[in-house]
Amino acid sequence: MEKHSIKKVVEGLLNLQDTGDSATLLGIGPMSQNCVQAALELSNDDDYPVMFIASRNQVDKDEFGGGYVNGWDQFRFAKAVEEVAEKIGYDNQYYLCRDHGGPWQRDKERNDHIPEEEAMRIGKESYLADIEAGFDLLMIDPTKDPFEVGKVIPLEIVIKRTVELIEFCENVRKERNLPEIGYEVGTEETNGGLTSTETYETFINRLADELTSKDLPMPTFIVGQTGTLVRKTEQAGKFNFDNAYELAEMAKKYKVGLKEHNGDYLDDVSLLMHIPSQITATNVAPQYGTEETRAYLKLAEVEKDLESKSLIETASNTYDVLLEHAIKSERWRKWMVGDQVNLTVDEITNNKYLAVEILDIAGHYTFNDEEVKAEIKKLYENLAKHNIDAERFVIDHIKRPIRDYAEAYNLTGVTTRINNILK
Known part of the structure; x- marks a missing residue:
């Protein structure tokens, strides 16, 4: 064309x-x-x-x-x-x-x-x-x-x-x-x-x-x-x-x-x-970065369920590693409102509600971090053992808001x- x-x-x-x-x-x-x-x-x-x-x-x-x-x-x-x-x-x-x-x-x-x-x-x-x-x-x-x-x-x-x-x-x-x-x-x-x-x-x-x-x-x-x-x-x-x-x-x-x-x-x-x-x-x-973060967290939930049923040996640490890196990135500051722009990393780490919010906002800034990539790779491998195509799920999850707009x-x-x- x-x-x-x-x-x-x-x-x-x-x-x-x-x-x-x-x-x-x-x-x-x-x-x-x-x-x-x-x-x-x-x-x-x-x-x-x-x-x-x-x-x-x-x-x-x-x-x-x-x-x-x-x-x-x-x-x-x-x-x-x-x-x-x-x-x-x-x-x-x-x-x-x-x-x-x-x-x-x-x-x-x-x-x-x-x-x-x-x-x-x-x-x-x-x-x-x-x-x-x-x-x-x-x-x-x-x-x-x-x-x-x-x-x-x-x-x-x-x-x-x-x-x-x-x-x-x-x-x-x-x-x-x-x-x-x-x-x-x-x-x-x-x-x-x-x-x-x-x-x-x-x-x-x-x-x-x-x-x-x-x-x-x-x-x-x-x-x-x-x-x-x-x-x-x-x-x-x-x-x-x-x-x-x-x-x-x-x-x-x-x-x-x-x-x-x-x-x-x-x-x-x-x-x-x-x-x-x-x-x-x-x-x-x-919005698309947030959609991808949410997709990983849903997959991590499935993985934990499979681990609890002894269907996989050891789950990845996707949630915790994404959370840690998102907070430390401090890129969330751009999107915060009022005095929250000045929150310290320790204040967020010690407040589980704020921490979850920061993960939703800034998880996508960390996808290229080596530790994050390693955990996502393990997540994919664990789910593949049970015929779950995690990468396809992530791509399709991102498609949802794009399709709505289109x-x-x-x-x-x-x-x-x-x-x-x-x-």
Whole structure:
């Protein structure tokens, strides 16, 4: 099947809207290889394109710390997705996407307060690896400024950095004679300044002027605030249809798609309202990591039952090891509410209710830890003795929320529908 550029796909979606048809693409955080397989299987079966949206913490160059997902850099990530696609006989369209690329986008870079010049240099080197590895879409997000914590970063600075980074990426892409790539700009964060429709339109207008003056392409997506917000393992925001609809209409004037972030854990009503709102794409990530963690814990429960019945000799220690590593990772802090952000590891370890909550939130950050991998391997082996395909259970468990979103977002058959309208 011929693969359209991501820009062409969005053009097709915007054209579909004009015919009374519509769909919202799903950007899936590649939380693990199991997650990648779950997404590709559904994309193949139900005929829709899928975007894998990797943050720099998840996938990055080894010299910047690599990624917590399988230790992937950009090339190993691309190869892993390709291998899964080959294994399952994939025949649709998937897109490798950089989520929140740019300066200070790794936790360590912000914590170390590296200066702007160094942060921009690192951001550009990371983008270069993305481009050389064949990424299809790059999010340009220069708004995570450690020197402006809690402040709205001036629009002039956001636009200046955005244009500089797009110009860099376009230059290196053309130098290497590589295919067209798409760009995503803006941010869902409140300190990005794009929280009102007025600011959003001002941003698009001024960005368009700057890009046109330098003969640079308009972005494929502009991120806008639709009211969504993820905290812990729930949707803490409230989907705002009116805001989404207005932003989508505004973006469409420039032949650009509205992208929503923080789309995890949305209820069915909110999901179904995405089609009339004409949002072109939604990002969902931590929810799939949590689903995988929950799958392991269910399998560990089955394993313990089998051990109690003397049907296996020794159960793995999956639960305890996942719990210990999740707490020690401290990556849960990003998702906590209020003063819980400052909880100590000891406070959590000594509170079984908090500990269980932290495991649900942060278990997926530990899947690549050697001790965790060893326990999961033992878990799989124990269950295989009783004809339980644990890996298949995990993949199918991750599929459940992806399927729910894909159905509500009218994605079934959308690859064919886009192909027909682009002919």
